[in-house]
Amino acid sequence: MSLSVPxxxxxxxxxGIRPGEPPARGADDLLAQVxxxxxxxxxxxxxxxESRRKxxxxxxxxxxxxxxxxxxxxxxxxxxxxxxxxxxxxxxTDAVARIVGATMSPLGFNERLAGFWTNHFSVNAAKxxxxxxxxSLMEAEAIRPNMSGRFADLLQAVTLHPAMLIYLDxxxxxxxxxxxxxxxxxxxxxxxxxxxxxxxxxxxxxxYTQDDVRSAALLLTxxxxxxxEQTTQFRPRRAEPGPFEILGKSYGKRRRxxxxxxxxxxxxxxxxxxxxxxxxxxxxxxxxxxxxxxMVDAMVAAWQASDGTxxxxxxxxxxxxxxxxxxxxxxxxxxxxxxxxxRALDVDDETLTAMIAVRGVDEAPSGPASPxxxxxxxxxxxxxxxxxAAVAGAPASGTxxxxxxxxxxxxxxxxxxxxxxxxxxALAQMGQAAWRPPSPKGFADDAAAxxxxxxxxxxxxxxxxxxxxxxxxDDPREFLRKVLADAARDDTIQxxxxxxxxxxGMTLVLASPEFNRx
Amino acid sequence: MEQxxxxxxxxxxxxxxxxxxxxxxxxxxxxxxxxxxxxxxxVLRGAxxxxxxxxxxGDPALKQLRPDLALSPDDGLIDLDGFFGLNPVASDxxxxxxxxxxxxxxxxxTPYRDAxxxxxxxxxxxxxxxxxxxxxxxxxxRSLSVIPGATGGLAIDVNMSSDLILNGPNPVSIWSxxxxxxxxxxxLQFLKRLYQNDPAFAAAITEATRTxxxxxxxxxxxxxxxxxxxxxxxxxxxxxxxxxxxxFSINGWDTHVGQKVQFPRAARQLVRAIVTLKETLGEAAWxxxxxxxxxxxxxxxxxNGSKGTDHGTGGCCILAGxxxxxxxxxxxxxxxxxxxxxxxxxxMPTGDVRAVAAAMLYRQFGVRESDLTGTVFPGLxxxxxxxxxxx
Numbered sequence: 004m005s006l007s008v009p010x011x012x013x014x015x016x017x018x019g020i021r022p023g024e025p026p027a028r029g030a031d032d033l034l035a036q037v038x039x040x041x042x043x044x045x046x047x048x049x050x051x052x053e054s055r056r057k058x059x060x061x062x063x064x065x066x067x068x069x070x071x072x073x074x075x076x077x078x079x080x081x082x083x084x085x086x087x088x089x090x091x092x093x094x095x096t097d098a099v100a101r102i103v104g105a106t107m108s109p110l111g112f113n114e115r116l117a118g119f120w121t122n123h124f125s126v127n128a129a130k131x132x133x134x135x136x137x138x139s140l141m142e143a144e145a146i147r148p149n150m151s152g153r154f155a156d157l158l159q160a161v162t163l164h165p166a167m168l169i170y171l172d173x174x175x176x177x178x179x180x181x182x183x184x185x186x187x188x189x190x191x192x193x194x195x196x197x198x199x200x201x202x203x204x205x206x207x208x209x210x211y212t213q214d215d216v217r218s219a220a221l222l223l224t225x226x227x228x229x230x231x232e233q234t235t236q237f238r239p240r241r242a243e244p245g246p247f248e249i250l251g252k253s254y255g256k257r258r259r260x261x262x263x264x265x266x267x268x269x270x271x272x273x274x275x276x277x278x279x280x281x282x283x284x285x286x287x288x289x290x291x292x293x294x295x296x297x298m299v300d301a302m303v304a305a306w307q308a309s310d311g312t313x314x315x316x317x318x319x320x321x322x323x324x325x326x327x328x329x330x331x332x333x334x335x336x337x338x339x340x341x342x343x344x345x346r347a348l349d350v351d352d353e354t355l356t357a358m359i360a361v362r363g364v365d366e367a368p369s370g371p372a373s374p375x376x377x378x379x380x381x382x383x384x385x386x387x388x389x390x391x392a393a394v395a396g397a398p399a400s401g402t403x404x405x406x407x408x409x410x411x412x413x414x415x416x417x418x419x420x421x422x423x424x425x426x427x428x429a430l431a432q433m434g435q436a437a438w439r440p441p442s443p444k445g446f447a448d449d450a451a452a453x454x455x456x457x458x459x460x461x462x463x464x465x466x467x468x469x470x471x472x473x474x475x476x477d478d479p480r481e482f483l484r485k486v487l488a489d490a491a492r493d494d495t496i497q498x499x500x501x502x503x504x505x506x507x508g509m510t511l512v513l514a515s516p517e518f519n520r521x
Numbered sequence: 522m523e524q525x526x527x528x529x530x531x532x533x534x535x536x537x538x539x540x541x542x543x544x545x546x547x548x549x550x551x552x553x554x555x556x557x558x559x560x561x562x563x564v565l566r567g568a569x570x571x572x573x574x575x576x577x578x579g580d581p582a583l584k585q586l587r588p589d590l591a592l593s594p595d596d597g598l599i600d601l602d603g604f605f606g607l608n609p610v611a612s613d614x615x616x617x618x619x620x621x622x623x624x625x626x627x628x629x630x631t632p633y634r635d636a637x638x639x640x641x642x643x644x645x646x647x648x649x650x651x652x653x654x655x656x657x658x659x660x661x662x663r664s665l666s667v668i669p670g671a672t673g674g675l676a677i678d679v680n681m682s683s684d685l686i687l688n689g690p691n692p693v694s695i696w697s698x699x700x701x702x703x704x705x706x707x708x709l710q711f712l713k714r715l716y717q718n719d720p721a722f723a724a725a726i727t728e729a730t731r732t733x734x735x736x737x738x739x740x741x742x743x744x745x746x747x748x749x750x751x752x753x754x755x756x757x758x759x760x761x762x763x764x765x766x767x768x769f770s771i772n773g774w775d776t777h778v779g780q781k782v783q784f785p786r787a788a789r790q791l792v793r794a795i796v797t798l799k800e801t802l803g804e805a806a807w808x809x810x811x812x813x814x815x816x817x818x819x820x821x822x823x824x825n826g827s828k829g830t831d832h833g834t835g836g837c838c839i840l841a842g843x844x845x846x847x848x849x850x851x852x853x854x855x856x857x858x859x860x861x862x863x864x865x866x867x868x869m870p871t872g873d874v875r876a877v878a879a880a881m882l883y884r885q886f887g888v889r890e891s892d893l894t895g896t897v898f899p900g901l902x903x904x905x906x907x908x909x910x911x912x
Contacts, residue, residue, distance in 0.1 A: 172777050175827040190826020194777050197832070201638050213635055213864070441772060442567070444640050451688070454721050455695040456728035463712065498715045507708055514712065516719040 005328045010488045014521050015289060015330060016321075017111020019343030022485045024109055030321035033112040037151045037314055040113030045147060046104035047097040047139040049359055056234075059136050062090070063231035066132070090135045094128055097139035098427035098437035100359045102338070106345045107352055113150070116317070118338060119288050120146045121438075122445035123281075124161045124203060126170040128438045133233055134169055138438035141166040154281065154311040155272035162199060162268055163235050165228045171195035171443065178224035178243025191243075196220035198443045204271040206280030211250060218247040219267060222254050226264050237261035250274070278306040284448075286320055291332040292449050298323040330490065331520035334453040336446065337433035339521070340462055341426065344513050347486035348473040358422035425469055433461045454519075466513035470506050479508025490517045556670075558844065558885040559760045559802075559810040562661060562768045562878075563794065564686060565787075566643060567775035569816035570830055571837025572868065573784050574611065575625045575850060579604035582857035586823045590780055590830075605850045610785040611792050614841075617799070621847035622807075626877050626909070628835045628852045630818055630870035637832035639775070642817030647685035649875055651900045658689030660875070660897050661768060664882050665691040667892035676766035677732070677759050679752050687768045694764070696732040696755070749790040750797045757801025760810070769794075774816065778827040795841050808843030811881045815839075815874050821866050822857055835868030838877055844885060851908060875901050880909035 005011070009026035013019055016033050020026075027033050048055040065086065072078040105114045121142050128138035145164045149157035161167055168174050176192035177184045184190060196219035201207050225242030228235055237260060245255025245263065252270065255263040271277060282302035286294035298320060305319035306312075320326055335343065345355070427437055440446050447453070474482070479499050483491050495515050502508030512518060573590060577583055578598055584591045592598035598606035599615060605627070607614070617623035632652075633645040641653055649660030665671055677694040678687040687693045709730060716722035749771060756767045771794065773787035791814060799807050819836030835855070840847070855861055855869035863869045875898045882888040882897065894901045 172827060175778055177826050179826070184826070192777055192825055192827050192829075193831050197637070201640075207636065207638050207641055213637065442639060442775075454725055456725050456732055457696050459722065459725040460729045492718070494718050495715065498711060502711060503708070507711070511711060511715055515715055516722045519722075 006330050007489050008327060010490050011327055011330060013111065014490060015326075016115060018105055018114060018339060019111075019346050019518075019521075020486050020488060021106075021346035022349045027112070030318065030326075033321060034314060034318055036110040036112045037116060037317065040110045040116075041148055041151050043108070043110060043113070043147075045100075045117075045143050046107075046359060047100040047143060048093075048136075049096060049100055052140065052144050055136065055140050056232075059133060059140075060232045062086070062136070063133065063233055067231060087132075090132065094135040094138075094438075095423070095427060096359060098430075099423065101139065101142075101437055102342055102345070102426045102430065103355045103358055105338075105342045106350070107355055112317075114342075115289075115339075116150050117142065117147055118336075119285065120150055120157070122440065122448070123284065124167065125440040125443050125445040126166050126438065127440055130170050134166060137166040137169070137233075142438075151314040152312065153272075154277070154306075154313055155269050157313070158203065158268050158272045159265060162195075162203070163226070163264070165233050165235050168195070168226060168228055168235060171198055173223060174227050176220065176224050176226075177241045178221060181224060181241050181243050183238075183241045184243070191217075191220055191224065193217065193220040195226075196223055199268075200271065202443055204280070205274055205276040209274070209276035209280060215249050218249045218254075221245075222247045222249065222267055223264055225259055226261070237264075272311060275303075275307075278303045278311065282306060282316060282320075285316065288448055289320065289333075290325060291329070292451075295323070295325050298325055331517065332450065333521050334450040335519055335521050336448075336453055337430055337435040337458075337461075338437075340433075340519060341430055341465065343518070344466065344469055345425075345473075347482070347513065347518070348469060350473050358426065421472065425465070425472065429461075429465050433458065433465075459514075459519075462519065463510065463514045466510045467506075470509040470513070474509050477505065477509060479505055479512060482509055483512045486512065487515075487517050491515075492517060556765075556886075557806070557809045558765065559806065559842075560766050560881055560885045561756060561760070561798065561810065561812040561842075562686060563791070563812065563814040564643070564646065564684060564768065564770040565774050565791065565814055565816040566770050566772045567639060567787075567816075568642070568818050568820055568832055569774040569787070569836060570776060570780065570784060570820040571625075571627060571816075571835075572819065572822065573776075573780065573830075574608050574788060574839075575601070575627060575837050576606050576608065577604060577627075577854065577857065578606045580854075580857045582822075582859075586857060588824070589828050590824050602850055604854075608784075608788065610788045613792050613796050617795070617841060618848055622799075622841060622843055622845065624840045624845060624847045624849045624851060625837055626840065626851040626872065626874075627837045628855050628868055628870055629838055629872040629874040629877060630835050631874055633818060634834065637818065637834075639817060639832070642832075644685065646815060646817045646874070647688075649878070649898045649901075657685075659684070659686035660878065661686045661766065662689030662691050662693060664886075664888060664897045665693070665766070667888050667896050668882075668886040669888075671886075675764065676768070677756075677764045679756055679759075679767060679769040684768055684770060687766075694728055694732050696728075696759075749794040753794040753797035754801050757798050760802060761806055771814075776820070777825065777829040777831060780824070780829045783829070791839075795839075799841075804843075810842040811844045811885050812841040813838060813878060813881050814841075815878070819868050822862055822868055823866065831866075833867035834863050835870040836874075838874055840877070840881075845881075846909065849908070873901065876903060876907065877909060879903060880907060883910060 008029055012027035012029070012033060017027070027036065050058070069078060069083055108114050124146065126134065126138050126141060128134045141161065141164045145160040146157070149160050171194045172192045173195040175189065176195070177189040179190050193216055197216045200209060200211050200216060200219065205211055221243040222245065225237050225239060226235070227238045227241060239259060242259035244257045245259055246253045247255055249267060254267055279299070283294065283299045286298050286302065290298070301319045301323055302316050305315045309315040430437060435446050479502055480496070483496060483499050495517060499508050499511050502511055572583070572587070576592060576598055578591070578593050584593070592606070592608065594600045594606055597609040599609055599612060600606045601618065614623055631642065631645040633642050644653060647659045648656050650656055661676065665675060676687055677696060678684050679696060712726050716726050752769050756769060759767060771787065771790050773783070773790065776783040795812060798812060802810060815838040816836050818832065818834050820830035820833040822833070825831050853871040855871050861869060879893040879898055879901060882893060888897065890903055894903060
C-alpha cells in the first residue's frame with residue numbers, strides 16, 4: 004500500500020514534514036512551490052547578492068595591493084591573516100544559512116531542486132580564494148532563479164558564472180594561436196569543455212569524441228573574468244581564431260565573440276542526449292536508482308515539446324503513476340537528513356535565524372584536511388587556503404569529530420558552536436560538506452553510497468545531539484506520528500514506544516529506516 | 522548477518538589504546554583467516570601523474586615536453602636506476618626502495634581508452650572489466666570469493682561512503698576514522714530491533730558495532746583527525762587484527778593547473794600513508810604485506826598552458842611492502858620521442874594495471890589463474906613470465 008499523497012509529497016519531494024506547515028496535496032501544489040521559488044531570495048549570501056559581488060571585487064583589489072606590498076616588503080601579514088579568516092567565516096556563515104534556509108522554507112520541492120541542480124553543476128569552494136565567497140553566490144543568482152524555465156537559460160547562467168569559470172580552470176585557458184597565446188607560455192585547458200559535455204549536458208555516452216572536447220575547449224577560449232570585479236567577460240586576446248567543428252557543426256569565425264560560446268551552449272542544451280541524460284538523472288534522484296523507463300521517456304517527451312522548459316519536465320515526472328508509489332527506495336543524503344531532522348524537531352524560525360548571525364572566528368570552517376580533493380587547486384590565487392590533498396576516507400570537519408566529552412547542548416558550549424556542530428560541521432563530518440563536492444561530478448546520488456556503517460553511526464550521533472538540544476521533552480510516540488505520519492511502520496511504532504527514555508525514543512525516530520529513506 | 526561479536530564494547534577498552542592489543546579479538550574470527558598475508562589497495566583519484574612521481578630523466582624528450590615540470594638528478598630528482606628518478610617529494614620512501622620494499626610499474630593503464638573521463642576511468646579501474654557498464658561490483662570484492670580459505674569479514678574499506686572497488690556480493694566492512702558509536706548496550710539493542718526488518722539498515726548497524734569495537738581500542742577517547750596518516754593508522758590497526766584486505770582513496774591528483782604546487786600536496790599524502798602503514802604494521806606484518814597504489818589513468822606527456830597536465834592514458838602504479846619484489850621500476854618503456862605517444866599526447870600504455878593487481882592477488886593469497894582471468898578480471902591474459910610474479 005502506498006503512502007498518502009501529502010506524506011509522499013513531503014518525504015519524497017520535500018525535506019520531510021515540519022509540524023504546522025500546510026501539506027502539498029499533489030503535483031500541482033509541488034509545481035506551485037517551484038513557481039513561487041523563482042523569486043524567493045535564499046538566505047545566502049546573508050548580505051544580499053549585490054553586496055556580495057561588491058565585497059568580492061573589494062577583496063580582490065585588496066589582495067592585489069597586498070601582493071604588491073609583499074614585493075616591496077611592506078606587507079601587513081597580520082591583516083592578511085585576518086583577511087583569510089574573514090573569508091572562511093563568511094563561507095561558514097553561508098554554509099549554515101544554506102541548511103537553515105532549506106529548513107525554514109515552505110517550498111520544499113523548490114529547495115530539493117536547488118539541491119539537485121547545485122550538485123549537478125558542482126563547484127568546490129576550496130578551489131581558490133575567490134570561490135569561498137562565490138560558491139553560494141552562484142547558487143543564489145545563477146541556479147535558483149532558473150530552475151523552472153528553459154534548461155538552456157540555466158546552462159548559460161551557470162556556465163558563464165565566474166565561479167564555474169574559476170572552478171573548471173577556464174580562466175586559465177588560452178588559445179595557442181590567439182594573440183595572448185603567442186606571447187606567453189599559457190595555453191589550452193580542456194577542463195570546462197570536457198565536464199560541460201560529460202557532466203552538465205550530453206552525458207558520458209552522449210555521442211561526442213575527444214576531438215569534440217578539444218574543439219569545444221578551443222571555442223571556449225576567451226571566456227574569462229574581469230579583475231578586480233571578477234565578473235564574466237569575453238577576452239578576445241585569448242580567443243583562438245575559429246572556425247571549429249563540434250558535433251558536426253561549425254562554430255566561430257576568425258574574429259571571436261561571446262556569442263560563439265553561447266551558440267555552443269544553446270546547441271548542447273537542445274541536444275537530445277542532454278534531455279535524456281538530465282531527465283534520467285532527475286528521476287534517479289527523486290524516485291529510484293533505477294527509474295522506470297517510461298517515466299524517463301515521458302520526461303524527455305515533455306522536454307522536447309516545451310523546448311526544454313524544466314517545470315514541464317518536473318510535471319511529467321510528478322504525473323507519472325510511479326511518482327506516488329513504492330516509497331523509500333532512496334536513502335536521504337546527509338544534507339537531506341540534517342534538514343529534515345531540524346524540520347521534524349520543529350526548531351523555530353527565530354532559533355534557526357540566529358544560527359546564521361555573523362560570529363567570531365574560532366576555527367576554520369572545514370579544517371586542514373579537505374574532502375575537496377579532486378579539482379583542488381591553490382593555483383596562484385593563494386596557498387593560504389592551506390588545502391592539503393584529501394584522503395577520501397576523511398570528510399572535512401571543523402575541529403574534527405563531535406567530541407564525546409562535550410556534546411552539543413551542554414552549558415559550557417557557546418550557542419554558535421552548537422549551531423555549527425549540528426549544521427555545517429555535522430554535514431562535513433557525514434561526508435557532504437556544503438559546496439565542497441569531491442569532484443565536478445558532485446556527491447554520490449545512489450542509495451548505497453549513503454547507507455554504510457559509518458554513515459549510520461554519524462546519523463545516530465547527530466540525532467542524539469539534536470534531540471538533546473531541541474526536543475528532549477517531547478513524547479516520542481507523538482513525535483513519530485507528527486513527522487512520519489502514515490510512513491511509520493508498526494514495528495517502528497512499537498520499538499519507539501518502548502524506548503528507555505523520551506530522548507532516546509526521539510533519537511530512534513530520527514534514526515529509523517523510514518526517516519532515513521525517501 | 523550475525524557477527525561473532527560477544528564482548529561488550531566497553532570491555533574492549535581495558536586493553537588500552539595500542540593496536541597491538543590483538544589478544545582481545547575473538548579467536549573465532551582469527552582462526553577463520555587463510556593466512557597472515559595482507560593486501561592494501563590505494564585508489565589515487567583524479568589521475569596521478571606518473572611521469573611526475575617517477576620521472577624518466579634518461580629520456581631526452583621529457584625536458585622538452587615538460588620544461589617546467591621535469592627534474593634531473595642535478596636539481597633534486599633522486600636517481601633510481603640511471604633512467605628513472607623519484608620526485609624528491611617522495612624522498613621518505615627511499616629507505617623502502619633501498620630495502621627492496623618499493624617498486625613501480627610504469628606505462629600501465631586499464632583497458633579504458635579515448636574518452637578520458639575521471640568517473641568512467643575510475644569505474645574501469647575499480648570494476649576491473651574490459652568495458653564499461655557491465656557490472657557494479659568491484660574486482661577486490663569479487664576476489665574475496667576466490668581466495669582459498671577466505672570467509673566473511675576479511676576486508677575493510679576505510680571511508681564514510683563505499684568505494685566501488687570493494688563493493689559487491691561479498692561482505693565487506695566500511696569504517697571511517699571519524700566514526701564512533703558511543704552508546705550503551707541497552708540502547709544498542711533498541712537500534713537492532715529498530716532495524717531488524719530493514720536488511721540494509723540491519724547490516725549497517727551490525728557492521729558499526731563490530732567495527733567500532735575494534736577501533737575503540739585503537740583510539741580510546743582521543744580525537745580523531747582525518748588525514749592520510751590517520752587513515753593509514755586505522756588500516757594498519759585493522760590489518761593487525763582480523764582483516765587481511767583493505768582499501769582507501771587519496772584525492773587531489775587532477776593537476777590541470779600549477780602542478781608544481783598541487784602535485785606535491787597529493788604526493789605527500791601518499792608518501793605519509795605508505796610510511797605510516799609500515800610503522801603501524803611493524804616488521805613482522807609489513808613483511809607479509811603488499812600495497813598497490815593505482816590511478817584511473819595518467820596525464821598528458823606535454824605540460825599544458827597552465828603549467829599543469831590534462832587527462833592522459835598511460836600511468837604508473839606503486840608497489841610497497843615487504844612482500845613485493847622491490848627496488849625496481851617494472852614495465853616496458855614506450856619512449857616519449859616523436860611518434861611514440863598515444864594520440865600524440867599520452868604515454869603509450871604497454872601494460873595492464875589489472876595484471877599488476879592480479880599478480881598481487883596471486884602472490885599474497887594464491888588465487889588461481891583461472892579465477893584471476895575469469896571471476897576477478899574477466900578477459901585478462903596473464904603473462905606467466907612476468908617478473909611481478911617472481912619473488
